[in-house]
Amino acid sequence: MDINFSDLHFLRPLWLLLTPFGALLPMLWRRSHDLQRRLRSNIAGHLLPHLLITPEDQQRLRPVHLVCALLILGAIAAAGPTWEQDRPDFLENRAPLIIAVDLSPSMDANDVQPSRLEAAKHKLHDLIQRRAGARNALIAYAGSAHLVLPATDDPALLDTFIQALSTDLIGKPGKDVGAVIEQAKRLLAAEKTPGTLLLLTDGADASQLDGLDKLLDGSALQVIILAVGSEDGGIIHDANGQPRTDSNGRPALGRFDQAALKQLGSKLDAPLGSLTLNDDDLDWIELHAQQHFQAASDEQRELHWKDAGYWLCWPLLLIAFFSVRKGWSLNWMAGWLLALGIGLQPAPAEANALTDAFFTPDQQGRWAFEHQHFPQAAAHFVDPYWKGIAAYNAADFDLALASFARLQTPQAYFYLGNIYVRRFKFDEAIAAYTQALKLQAQFPEATANLALAIALQKDTDSAAQNAPEVKPDEIKMDKAPGKGQSKPVETEQAASDEQWLQNLTTSPAKFLKQKFSLQDQAGGKP
Template sequence: MSIDLTAFHFLRPLWLWLVLFAALLPIVWRRRHDVRGRWRGIIEPHLLEHLVVGGTSQRRLKPVDTLALCIALAALSAAGPTWRQERPPFDQDKAPLVIVLELANSMNAGDIAPTRLERAKQKVLDLAAARKGARTGLVVFSSSAHLVVPPTDDPEMLELYLPALSPSVMPSDGKNAAAGLAAAEALLAHDPVPGTIVLMSDGIDPDHADAFVQAAKRSRQQVLWLAVGTPDGGTLRGPDGQVQLDSHGNARTGEFDADAIRRVADAADVPLASMRSDGDDVRWVLHRAQTWLDAADEDKREPRWREDGYWLVVPLILLGVLGFRRGWTVKWLPVVLAACVLQGMPAPAHAASWKWIDLFATHDQQGRWYFEHGDYAKAAQRFEDPMWKGFAQYQAGDYEGALSTFSGLRGAQASFYMGNALAHLEDYTNAVRAYDNALKLDPHLTEAAHNRDLMRQLLAKPKQEAQQDEEDEESDDVKMRKKHSQIERSTLIPVPSEDVWMRALNTSPAQFLKQRFEQESGADVGNSAANGAGRTP
């Protein structure tokens, strides 16, 4: 193992002060235990040699020497000697990846089983799984482009919305890949690390080809293209799997112009690959993304040095074996008795939460271990970091505790999770306020905007349902008295129950996306018309 001495340094050099202590320890010990030195000023030297018991023979290596050597080796190991860098694994990088998925009607072609769209959606999940928690976002486009999931390290967000994606949720059909690329660019515009945009499409509208080429050339991000389809094309199938027919009763087909795709990709200087049934396409994307990450903004990335001090633990253990030689055994009895006394003391005398594991890991490290193993309740007990503690409480279902923890924090993320906790506690009005506060602190936190819109829908819809149920359960006498205005109608807004919350999350993402896409498309049209009216002919 070669060592580059020019790059050799210590990551934690303050530990090296223990080396000086280890060097002085044998000297100080020998001075204190030197019998001749203590009596030399009192007894004549020629008499002292005859009076000292034990003669002049001394062992060269003493327990104090071994102890000093162990301290020195431990200090060198803890100081973190290093001389080589290593790249962090991709899942620890902050570079995002945004997938731009086409939802044109041609993606329902069955030339790639089961359909082009279903294969592409599976590749989205494969990419998210291969990145192991790195941030992955999703944008869809047809004639217009819309954000589905912002870059997130939570794959469950993708799993929630992907099954609902189909051409039917889009406002209109089309292949405006330039709009999809622009939406992804806007999503990554404020990210400090250049990311990667993966286009999954079976073609591009010629009217938007030039705009796509220009946008790809100007992009700060890396743009990749996974083409979906075969040269022979395939029959179009509906959501029920049936073949789509035109007005004459003929089967509709989805075309795939490989030459046109290749020309556009070459003009835009975009790497192109075909979507495959195996995992080679996913590995191709990951390799390209990693290569781009290694080359982009290298001067802005912090170097990650590989520690090699752990090798010193081997000689440290071998030296520790010498402690069991006769006359060298370390007297552990006082240490054991002190530990037993501390353990048996009442709670006020020492920290009640102290455990033996505290000798080897901090509370936050212990909490992270429990969190990664799914024991969120224990993780919440061990965490000292308030953000992680609140998140563990939230994952454990302790929404009251999570709300209390996040209430003491400041920031957009804390307000966002306060909104989530309030939503689970059925306080939807205050949840909306918490999401509004999160958006004030971070206008780009699109998750908060999505959840806020959902809260408003839940507040509006169940009110009508609850009022209807209340009217059905009322007796005829009560209805008559209401009719004569003898009973005042309550002004309290009924709160939706937990099963309404779960139904809205689990069974209506397609309707939710369809409504949102239509609203966004209408807003874009209105803005375009307003901008056009303001121009002078």
């Protein structure tokens, strides 16, 4: 364990006032037990050495020396020595992340298997799972930029839209990074906190680079670029997996424009990384997002430091054990207090008598929630909102539904709507989102989810109305009664059910395609 002595300080320095007393204690004890000093006024000084018996083990270890060590070590431990900042995951992950995915046709190139876009979607799935509890937004862009989902802390909802992305959603060709930055700045203004824009792309439009740096002037937005692709490029495939061809019938190649990406990174002062097969790229993204968030908010954020005083409990306990010696008296009350202090060190939240005596159920639930023990947190929480949040994150939607149903807040109605959407109860979901917006008009997440629920309901109703009522063309019976069997033809009905499920699954993509098309026709206005 490396100690940076330049950062060494104490969290509770007033406890250090006990150390001089501990250091003086042996001298005070020796002075109080000095018989020569006490008898000097009654007996001549030259006779005292001959009248007093000096113990042979005068220099041996005595209880006062252990008490001195206990006081000094205990004071240092209580003062809280520290040299390392404490940045828990649940605090660092507060850094908002705006994800922008390039949907230009070149993202269908297969130089990264199965394709650049599919690899990027898989990587984003892993990223949002790691950032559980953090707020993430999603933008899709090509020749125009479109908001897919405002900042949300629901990874399942975000992943639904990520997996719906495809290169045919935006008809306008190009790579308009400037429009992406404008969208990201509007999102960040609503968050009122520093954030990071992550671009996943295979190139940039060199003709649009001029003036991009001015878009970031005075903004708390940081841009980082994750390049997707290889220098050799790859063949572009269509939705059916077939190679796309140009006018001459040759396979279309997806170019990886590394030079343009370097120019883009230089223009925006943006770090440039590349997609990897392991988690190094995810670590790289989180590192830059967290560092920017911490650097930009240091003036407002109180620093937290790791208290290393707990480690001194073990030598204190060892000294206490050495105090148990023949002929020595021990204050057992101090020993019990020391054992109690060690027992109260952070441990997994369990429902036992000791934790119940010192922590309320909501405090125990909060500890479990911050350490992502969501089932335990849901069991501990008494507050219905936090019980519902914990149950929702634990995928216990029955408990979450029961908890949120007790509340009349916009956030509770929002989560009720999310649960109803998961259960395909779109009427109830629409009602819940509508009620949330009545209570809180400025609620972007509820607005986006309401639009999604309405689109899903329309697609479901349309599929149900258009489903053919299949009847058997002909039922043939054997002439002999009792020997024949009637078998209705079920293959067409099964195909209809499969088509309905397919429509339901792909409806987010249809919704996005219609939305982007309407926005492009309206001049890019959301």
